[in-house]
Amino acid sequence: MNKKLIAGGIGLFAFGALLGFSFFPLFLMPKTGCVSEYKHINPEPDCEIYDERSEKLETLQANLESKVRELELRADIDHVAVFTRDLTSRRFAAVNDDRVFVLASLLKVPILIAYYKFAEVEPAILSDEVVYAGGQNAYDIQSEIPPEQQLIAGQRYSIDELLSQMIIYSDNAAADILLPRMTDTFMVKTLSSLGIQVEKKPGEKEALVTARTYANVFRGLYNASFLSREYSEKALSVLTQTTFPRGTRGALPSGVEVAEKFGERTNTDAQGNVLSRQLHDCGIVYANNGKTPYTFCIMTEGAEYGALEDAVQTLAKEIYKTLGD
Numbered sequence: 083m084n085k086k087l088i089a090g091g092i093g094l095f096a097f098g099a100l101l102g103f104s105f106f107p108l109f110l111m112p113k114t115g116c117v118s119e120y121k122h123i124n125p126e127p128d129c130e131i132y133d134e135r136s137e138k139l140e141t142l143q144a145n146l147e148s149k150v151r152e153l154e155l156r157a158d159i160d161h162v163a164v165f166t167r168d169l170t171s172r173r174f175a176a177v178n179d180d181r182v183f184v185l186a187s188l189l190k191v192p193i194l195i196a197y198y199k200f201a202e203v204e205p206a207i208l209s210d211e212v213v214y215a216g217g218q219n220a221y222d223i224q225s226e227i228p229p230e231q232q233l234i235a236g237q238r239y240s241i242d243e244l245l246s247q248m249i250i251y252s253d254n255a256a257a258d259i260l261l262p263r264m265t266d267t268f269m270v271k272t273l274s275s276l277g278i279q280v281e282k283k284p285g286e287k288e289a290l291v292t293a294r295t296y297a298n299v300f301r302g303l304y305n306a307s308f309l310s311r312e313y314s315e316k317a318l319s320v321l322t323q324t325t326f327p328r329g330t331r332g333a334l335p336s337g338v339e340v341a342e343k344f345g346e347r348t349n350t351d352a353q354g355n356v357l358s359r360q361l362h363d364c365g366i367v368y369a370n371n372g373k374t375p376y377t378f379c380i381m382t383e384g385a386e387y388g389a390l391e392d393a394v395q396t397l398a399k400e401i402y403k404t405l406g407d
Contacts, residue, residue, distance in 0.1 A: 122318035143175040158389035165293040179294040187345035198313040208242040297379035329363035333395035339368040361390035
């Protein structure tokens with residue numbers, strides 16, 4: 083297959099097909115009854131779920147507001163935003179959820195979604211192979227949390243393997259291979275459909291996102307509204323294998339399953355002096371063995387990653403304390 087995955091006749095067909103039913107409104111989809119064979123996505127998308135947890139969400143809202151105020155009073159933390167939604171009642175709690183932060187490594191989930199969306203039309207794409215040439219890539223320049231497992235120069239990898247490597251280890255080298263192979267048009271369409279800002283405003287150097295918007299990406303995966311149920315399950319299954327212990331996963335009791343993606347960025351001036359750092363962690367916690375799942379997205383900015391990790395884990399514990407039973 084050509085280096086550009088979505089080119090020529092197949093590309094036009096695939097993109098047209100995706101426009102036709104990829105983001106088709108859920109209320110127009112045919113009712114097929116309740117399906118419960120999947121583990122990581124909403125098992126009953128067509129069944130009525132009653133609101134029984136609104137009181138807990140009200141309590142959580144007050145607690146999060148208090149915690150965020152305390153965190154932002156610290157000298158080493160500038161900004162904190164948090165959004166969480168109980169997926170059984172669909173109610174949410176949020177603080178500063180309209181504040182914008184740098185997308186950074188969180189872009190990797192939209193890349194995963196774009197490839198899986200194309201695979202719904204052309205499954206063979208995931209079997210295509212690429213030889214990793216090695217060398218520096220643009221993302222590594224600003225990455226301070228290196229992947230635990232790295233690609234090996236000269237080794238051949240399938241697209242599916244690269245996608246897993248990119249998500250599980252937040253590997254920028256894998257992302258650097260995958261992103262250029264996806265046409266700009268298709269990637270922009272994917273980002274736009276996910277509600278993520280595509281066009282930068284004057285003075286902006288990087289794509290921006292809010293905690294609410296990014297949490298809704300995980301909600302869309304859980305409800306299988308962006309991808310088919312098969313590929314939504316596949317995406318979330320990969321996301322449960324991520325290896326970032328200093329975020330939400332590390333703050334919760336052992337054995338609680340979490341599908342998550344973290345992102346980090348160090349902002350510097352022209353001379354390379356550090357201006358600020360950002361650390362984000364977003365995903366789904368499958369609390370109570372998946373019976374009471376909830377989405378979360380915590381975004382932070384400050385002076386040092388240690389302080390930002392503490393902020394993420396403080397809020398993650400607060401959310402779990404209320405919604406985790």
